[in-house]
Amino acid sequence: MADKILKKIYVKVWRQNNPSDKGRFETYEVENVSQGSSFLEMIDILNDQLIREGKDPIAFDHDCREGICGMCSMYINGHAHGPDSEITTCQLHMRKFEDGETITVEPWRAGAFPVIKDLIVDRTAFDKIQQAGGYVSVNTGGVPDGNTIPIAQVDAEEAMDAAACIGCGACVATCKNSSAMLFVAAKVSQFAKLPQGKVEAKRRAKAMVAKMDELGFGGCTNTGACELACPKNISISHIARLNREYLKAKFSD
Amino acid sequence: MSNIDSKIPKGPLAEKWSRHKEAIRVVSPANKRKLDIIVVGTGLAGASAAASLGELGYNVKAFCYQDSPRRAHSIAAQGGINAAKNYQNDNDSVYRLFYDTIKGGDYRAREANTYRLAEVSPNIIDQCVAQGVPFAREYGGTLANRSFGGVLVSRTFYARGQTGQQLLLGAYSALNRQIDAGSVEMYARHEMLDVVLVGGKAHGIVARDLTNGEIKRFGAHAVVLATGGYGNVFFLSTNAMGCNGSAAWQAYKRGAYFSNPCYVQIHPTCIPVHGSQQSKLTLMSESLRNDGRVWAPKKKEDAERLRKGEISPIDIKDEDRDFYLERRYPSYGNLVPRDVASRAAKERCDAGFGVNAEGKAVFLDFKYAIERLGRETIEKRYGNLFQMYEKITDVNPYENPMQIFPAIHYAMGGIWVDYNLMTSIPGLYAIGEANFSDHGANRLGASALMQGLADGYFILPYTIGDYLAGEIMVPRIETNTPEFEEAEKNVTSRLEKLYNIKGGQPVDYFHKKLGHIMWEYVGMSRNEEGLKKAIEEIAELKKEFWSNVRIPGEMNNINPELEKAGRLADFIDIGDLMARDALNRNESCGGHFREESVTEDGEAKRNDEIGCYASAWEFQGEDKEPVMHREELVFENVKLTQRSYK
Ligand SMILES: Cc1cc2nc3c(=O)[nH]c(=O)nc-3n(C[C@H](O)[C@H](O)[C@H](O)COP(=O)(O)OP(=O)(O)OC[C@H]3O[C@@H](n4cnc5c(N)ncnc54)[C@H](O)[C@@H]3O)c2cc1C
Numbered sequence: 001m002a003d004k005i006l007k008k009i010y011v012k013v014w015r016q017n018n019p020s021d022k023g024r025f026e027t028y029e030v031e032n033v034s035q036g037s038s039f040l041e042m043i044d045i046l047n048d049q050l051i052r053e054g055k056d057p058i059a060f061d062h063d064c065r066e067g068i069c070g071m072c073s074m075y076i077n078g079h080a081h082g083p084d085s086e087i088t089t090c091q092l093h094m095r096k097f098e099d100g101e102t103i104t105v106e107p108w109r110a111g112a113f114p115v116i117k118d119l120i121v122d123r124t125a126f127d128k129i130q131q132a133g134g135y136v137s138v139n140t141g142g143v144p145d146g147n148t149i150p151i152a153q154v155d156a157e158e159a160m161d162a163a164a165c166i167g168c169g170a171c172v173a174t175c176k177n178s179s180a181m182l183f184v185a186a187k188v189s190q191f192a193k194l195p196q197g198k199v200e201a202k203r204r205a206k207a208m209v210a211k212m213d214e215l216g217f218g219g220c221t222n223t224g225a226c227e228l229a230c231p232k233n234i235s236i237s238h239i240a241r242l243n244r245e246y247l248k249a250k251f252s253d
Numbered sequence: 254m255s256n257i258d259s260k261i262p263k264g265p266l267a268e269k270w271s272r273h274k275e276a277i278r279v280v281s282p283a284n285k286r287k288l289d290i291i292v293v294g295t296g297l298a299g300a301s302a303a304a305s306l307g308e309l310g311y312n313v314k315a316f317c318y319q320d321s322p323r324r325a326h327s328i329a330a331q332g333g334i335n336a337a338k339n340y341q342n343d344n345d346s347v348y349r350l351f352y353d354t355i356k357g358g359d360y361r362a363r364e365a366n367t368y369r370l371a372e373v374s375p376n377i378i379d380q381c382v383a384q385g386v387p388f389a390r391e392y393g394g395t396l397a398n399r400s401f402g403g404v405l406v407s408r409t410f411y412a413r414g415q416t417g418q419q420l421l422l423g424a425y426s427a428l429n430r431q432i433d434a435g436s437v438e439m440y441a442r443h444e445m446l447d448v449v450l451v452g453g454k455a456h457g458i459v460a461r462d463l464t465n466g467e468i469k470r471f472g473a474h475a476v477v478l479a480t481g482g483y484g485n486v487f488f489l490s491t492n493a494m495g496c497n498g499s500a501a502w503q504a505y506k507r508g509a510y511f512s513n514p515c516y517v518q519i520h521p522t523c524i525p526v527h528g529s530q531q532s533k534l535t536l537m538s539e540s541l542r543n544d545g546r547v548w549a550p551k552k553k554e555d556a557e558r559l560r561k562g563e564i565s566p567i568d569i570k571d572e573d574r575d576f577y578l579e580r581r582y583p584s585y586g587n588l589v590p591r592d593v594a595s596r597a598a599k600e601r602c603d604a605g606f607g608v609n610a611e612g613k614a615v616f617l618d619f620k621y622a623i624e625r626l627g628r629e630t631i632e633k634r635y636g637n638l639f640q641m642y643e644k645i646t647d648v649n650p651y652e653n654p655m656q657i658f659p660a661i662h663y664a665m666g667g668i669w670v671d672y673n674l675m676t677s678i679p680g681l682y683a684i685g686e687a688n689f690s691d692h693g694a695n696r697l698g699a700s701a702l703m704q705g706l707a708d709g710y711f712i713l714p715y716t717i718g719d720y721l722a723g724e725i726m727v728p729r730i731e732t733n734t735p736e737f738e739e740a741e742k743n744v745t746s747r748l749e750k751l752y753n754i755k756g757g758q759p760v761d762y763f764h765k766k767l768g769h770i771m772w773e774y775v776g777m778s779r780n781e782e783g784l785k786k787a788i789e790e791i792a793e794l795k796k797e798f799w800s801n802v803r804i805p806g807e808m809n810n811i812n813p814e815l816e817k818a819g820r821l822a823d824f825i826d827i828g829d830l831m832a833r834d835a836l837n838r839n840e841s842c843g844g845h846f847r848e849e850s851v852t853e854d855g856e857a858k859r860n861d862e863i864g865c866y867a868s869a870w871e872f873q874g875e876d877k878e879p880v881m882h883r884e885e886l887v888f889e890n891v892k893l894t895q896r897s898y899k
Pocket residue numbers: 293294295296297298299316317318319322325326327328329330331332333334416417443444445446479480481482491492493496497499500536662663684685686687698699700701702703705
């Protein structure tokens with residue numbers, strides 16, 4: 001698996017020093033990037049170069065670098081997490097790019113995700129939606145034995161499919177309405193497939209949707225772009241389930 | 254002799270914890286409202302603790318450096334979590350889990366703590382199920398289990414290959430509920446940079462708001478550190494990029510003992526390093542060894558041609574393959590514990606049989622399993638791991654064997670704590686990977702998650718009450734006192750000092766150098782000469798770093814290079830202490846392999862005469878040699894035996 005070397009690439013990247021700065025694109029040249037490197041490692045190389053030149057390196061969010069924490073968040077050549085399917089930016093590798101290519105890198109763009117610096121955006125709105133009801137209300141201790149809550153394997157699997165959401169925000173960034181429906185649907189759907197927390201199912205669906213609207217996310221018009229951009233393959237069928245849960249809750253008012 | 258008191262309760266092992274709980278104090282609900290607790294870190298340990306303490310009625314302030322508590326490093330754990338449920342009726346029990354853990358830890362953990370861990374483990378599963386964690390299920394709807402890491406019973410609970418993620422999301426949701434209820438205040442993107450002591454007790458922290466550089470003071474009646482491990486000393490590891498030892502190190506500098514720093518766990522099945530541009534290593538779950546066979550070529554010529562890319566592994570005939578684990582350990586074969594598998598791979602590579610361009614990889618081959626079970630079964634069992642492998646390496650593991658190599662994975666050493674999880678500073682607690690853990694030298698798989706949640710849900714909430722019951726007369730902590738003043742100055746002047754060096758090299762340059770020294774001399778095997786060399790080289794690196802690092806950007810803005818520089822300064826010091834601890838421990842002990850202490854056939858040889866202790870290092874001042882105290886470990890219930898996997 002000898003990796004090819006990209007002799008020269010151009011990185012056209014959004015620079016914005018702080019939330020009130022207007023921001024602009026800058027283009028940098030990077031030489032000798034192994035195709036076996038990840039996209040973030042390529043940014044590391046570029047940053048090393050910028051630091052040595054006395055310039056401010058590009059700020060970006062990342063942590064686990066193995067596709068699970070949901071922290072990395074870049075819009076690359078017009079795609080959230082770049083031009084490959086079912087992966088996050090940290091799992092994107094340079095073999096997806098060609099020698100001499102100009103790669104355009106932007107932050108997630110959505111009103112509810114203000115830019116903090118360069119490619120870093122503020123996604124605390126997601127936490128606030130979860131705080132509005134994305135939980136089962138049990139205290140520590142005093143719970144029944146795990147096996148007293150039997151769950152059919154198919155239901156557990158479906159709940160797990162939904163629970164796999166990493167909260168990255170690619171769905172929002174990709175959606176032309178900046179809707180957070182896929183993210184909210186994933187959580188509501190996880191609990192809808194499980195007996196736990198049924199008691200508060202109605203409150204949960206209503207509270208989470210209300211919070212999402214309040215925080216400035218747009219409405220869902222079923223374009224399906226979110227599903228295509230989602231690194232964890234969260235299906236829009238969960239949105240249908242969220243809608244059902246929400247309507248159930250509304251009608252019982 | 255040691256002057257440290259582990260506060261292990263008297264009485265029979267199985268009754269220690271319940272008797273202790275009966276004896277320790279509780280705080281009345283009205284008084285809990287008047288007490289503030291700071292929890293630094295919101296991984297499994299911190300999130301579960303903060304949520305549980307919030308539910309109890311304390312005022313909690315929780316901190317993490319990521320943008321959301323949901324992104325703590327715990328999210329990455331793949332394989333599973335142990336619990337003594339005996340759901341499989343295979344004769345598992347609290348005692349058996351305790352015994353396996355203490356033996357897997359090479360008898361370098363406390364009996365009482367390890368027993369308590371096993372004792373509370375079943376409650377963890379119940380708690381997580383009640384929260385809606387989607388654990389794997391049998392067709393009948395009951396919880397499924399798998400076997401893990403060379404244990405003879407099936408006690409590992411899992412949620413696909415994403416167990417850590419699901420457990421963390423469970424704890425995160427409990428935390429969210431408390432944030433919504435107002436009992437927990439969450440400070441994301443805040444990095445703790447110092448602990449504040451008033452009258453010898455922990456009374457708060459100083460933190461930097463990472464979005465704008467603002468230095469802030471927070472007071473509390475007690476401080477809990479749940480800040481994870483220090484594996485990133487090695488630069489390349491399976492840890493998340495931001496994992497750091499800084500909080501633990503600041504606590505150490507304020508008087509908390511640091512225990513067993515030389516114990517780091519090395520995981521045998523990681524994707525090997527390639528080239529020089531790599532930033533971290535990716536773990537491939539240990540479960541792969543249930544079906545994959547590990548081998549290296551028998552002939553050096555074959556290895557050489559593989560390295561040059563002239564032949565492919567499938568060109569090598571079965572009789573020319575050396576299944577070295579099966580050869581050396583006929584009874585455990587590919588399932589030997591992590592330290593044994595790791596060293597065996599290194600041994601083959603050092604002897605010239607490594608198979609990638611760097612000569613630092615062996616094969617993990619599923620050809621045989623596919624022949625036996627069919628591709629579909631393998632796809633069902635490991636599909637997501639195979640996909641991950643292919644994305645990273647561009648090699649299809651159904652057709653070609655995977656390449657693997659050991660990597661640093663988990664820190665077993667950490668802040669010393671007593672039975673109550675309190676450090677040697679009153680009011681300062683350490684939980685999860687940040688403490689020196691209940692495991693000792695060689696932690697088994699699937700027990701770190703167990704320990705984090707046991708500490709956070711079921712141990713700390715009780716033991717901290719005992720301390721706080723004595724603090725109810727202490728008014729809310731003011732932060733405009735000289736102690737906070739001094740701590741803030743300490744933090745600010747250090748940041749300014751780093752920032753003003755304006756040298757020639759970025760932080761990563763030094764981090765890579767440190768990683769190199771550590772891997773070379775304080776890595777998978779260590780000897781006296783190498784460790785002394787490491788101490789010297791680290792001292793040189795420290796000088797170079799403090800005179801030649803370059804930090805760009807502004808102090809009062811998001812500045813990842815400044816963050817990294819502070820963490821690296823601490824990693825350099827931690828590396829030094831690791832080497833000292835390793836030098837001092839003249840025995841081979843699971844994760845710590847001293848070349849001077851081996852059996853005739855080259856296996857690790859523990860030395861109970863000199864070694865039955867936990868080290869507890871005390872800070873003596875900048876550039877002064879630290880002093881080591883010994884906590885003697887007493888075994889009343891288990892007989893110490895040498896581990897053998899032959
Ligand atoms: C790839 C991988 C797979 C693993 N698989 C398993 C497995 O299958 N089973 C198992 O039992 N274990 C596994 N482990 C080990 C296990 O995941 C960890 O030991 C455990 O999750 C640690 O949890 P923690 O809560 O102690 O710390 P962490 O999850 O590391 O959390 C640390 C927290 O502290 C915060 N923090 C750190 N420093 C500061 C600071 N200065 N200021 C503010 N906040 C700070 C961070 O933001 C974070 O919230 C695995 C580990 C890895 C790397």
